[in-house]
Amino acid sequence: MQHSTQTSPADAATPKGAAVGTAVRTKARYQILALLAVGTMINYLDRTVLGIAAPQLTKELGINAALMGLLFSVFSWSYVASQIPGGLFLDRFGSKLTYFLSMTFWSLCTLAQGTVHGIGALFAFRLGLGVSEAPCFPTNSRVVATWFPQSERAMATGTYTVGEYIGLAFFSPFLFMLMGAFGWRSLFYVVGGVGLVFGVIWWIFYREPRDHPSANQAELDYIEAGGGLTHRKKDADAAAAPAKGGFEWRTIGRLLKHRQLTGICLGQFAGNSTLLFFLTWFPTYLATERHMAWLKIGFFAIMPFIAASVGVMFGGIFSDWLLRRGTSPNVARKLPIIAGLLLASTIILANYVESNVVVIVILSVAFFAQGMAALGWTLVSDIAPDGLLGVTGGIFNFAANLAGIVTPLVVGFIVAATGSFVGALVFIGAIALIGALSYIFIVGDIKRIVLAD
Incomplete structure (x- = not known):
């Protein structure tokens, strides 16, 4: 059987259900997965709340349909353009800091959209939203690769990804009612405020596996046997940086x-x-x-x-x-x-x-x-x-x-x-x-x- 830097099928099958060793295996990785799922749900609510607010917003600000279409698309332009820089930031500074800063700044951009009185400011905050959200999914992927054995990664990816749909399916009716009662600006205040609060929660509760107080050695061994725990230094974020001379653009x-x-x-x-x-x-x-x-x-x-x-x-x-x-x-x-x-x-x-x-x-x-x-x-x-x-x-x-x-x-x-x-x-x-x-x-x-x- 081949053994190399990639995870082999045998490695993937190793953590099948029994704990490595005799200790009862903890489940701290599911606490981390819950953080990712909630963060992803907030992420998609922030980027789509403009569509819910659009009927009232366009009337108050005098925005026509063509201009509204531009506002919808500008998020994707800055979001796409920031993917590679966001990934570089993640590799340099690690998951905890990257996700905290990303959520904090995208939530501030969302909240600020509720204060605008003209198209220029709204355009700028949509650009800022795209830049700020760019590192979110690369961070999700890195956290899953670190915290989960290969045999559980699809489940973990599916669990946080479902947040994209759950938020839109089940919170949109609430947001429509909120807008009816308090106006379109309230949507941005509420969704942005929730994101700021959750950013603090992430900072308090996220840890790398070896630093997590709820993860015992049996769980760490289980994760590592399946190809997780790729960052082996005590300071996992420092270890995330490429070891040989840093990043070069030709690497892309x-x-x-x-x-x-x-x-x-x-x-x-x-x-x-x-x-x-x-x-x-x-x-x-x-x-x-x-x-x-x-x-x-x-x-x-x-x-x-x-x-x-x-x-x-x-x-x-x-x-x-x-x-x-x-x-x-x-x-x-x-x-x-x-x-x-x-x-x-x-x-x-x-x-x-x-x-x-x-x-x-x-x-x-x-x-x-x-x-x-x-x-x-x-x-x-x-x-x-x-x-x-x-x-x-x-x-x-x-x-x-x-x-x-x-x-x-x-x-x-x-x-x-x-x-x-x-x-x-x-x-x-x-x-x-x-x-x-x-x-x-x-x-x-x-x-x-x-x-x-």
């Missing part, structure tokens, strides 16, 4: 020469395209293409998000179950993603049915499948070179979130040119198929990338 090109990274980047772009359709154009689709009343939209819109939440958890649990049963990482990690992307392409079928109920079922299945495919961050943990998880995650998130720029614009162009969403759904379905083909033919073996000196 060297990483992208590896098919594992380029393949998962293309696949994640495809999955995010489906996600972005639901985050941006879905309510408009229901109102204009399906002619649903707003009350009915509020009732129906929650269903695909619930389905996506289930899909995220199912994909992660299924992947880890396959790995624990001895299935190779290639199959265990890639099968749920490929199946999810193929199933997401069925969104095209909504063009050919009349019943609104059937349309919602089709869209829910497609969003469930997109949730299944949201395991890409698990693969980042599996393939990133030692000491470069932050920058690898930054490259991955950069590529993935290009969908935040491309998809809303392409869908908008198609709808404007044709007066219909038929072509837009075909575009979303075709991109999902391309993502599945990327995982089938490009990604190759799931193994840790080793960069030659």
Whole structure:
């Protein structure tokens, strides 16, 4: 059996359920996972609350639809541009400080949006929000790689990822009621304030595994046997910095020469395209293409998000179950993603049915499948070179979130040119198929990338 810097299938299967040694294994890693899940939920509420506030905000500030579209997109421009710098910051300063600063500044940018009286300030704070949120998902991936054995990483990734959907599905009605009672500015104050409080909670309770007071040696051995605890110094954040001469920009090109990274980047772009359709154009689709009343939209819109939440958890649990049963990482990690992307392409079928109920079922299945495919961050943990998880995650998130720029614009162009969403759904379905083909033919073996000196 091969033993090298990457985690072998044998290593992945080692922590199967019994504790290493005789001590009862603690579960401090689940406390850390809860922090990630709540942080991710707040992250997505902060970036999407502008859409909820838009009807009142546009009237008060005199913003037309074209300008509002620009405000929606500007977040993605700064978010994408900051991915690699955010990853470098993470590799240099570690998870605890990076996540604390990220959440604090993005929450301040959210809160500040409630104070604006003109388009310039709102534009600036949306830019700031994108920059501040950029290190969030690379940090999530690094924490999972540190705290969880390989056999539990898909479950962990699915658990924090589901926060994206839970927040939007279950808190949006509360936010609509809040806006009705206190106005659109209250949304930014409440969501931003919650983020500031949680930033303090993160700073107090997050620890690296060997410094966590609730993690005993049995749990540490269990994590390490499965490929976690990659940072071995007492000061894990200091150990996160690359050991040989620091970061060089040519490292990005060297990483992208590896098919594992380029393949998962293309696949994640495809999955995010489906996600972005639901985050941006879905309510408009229901109102204009399906002619649903707003009350009915509020009732129906929650269903695909619930389905996506289930899909995220199912994909992660299924992947880890396959790995624990001895299935190779290639199959265990890639099968749920490929199946999810193929199933997401069925969104095209909504063009050919009349019943609104059937349309919602089709869209829910497609969003469930997109949730299944949201395991890409698990693969980042599996393939990133030692000491470069932050920058690898930054490259991955950069590529993935290009969908935040491309998809809303392409869908908008198609709808404007044709007066219909038929072509837009075909575009979303075709991109999902391309993502599945990327995982089938490009990604190759799931193994840790080793960069030659």
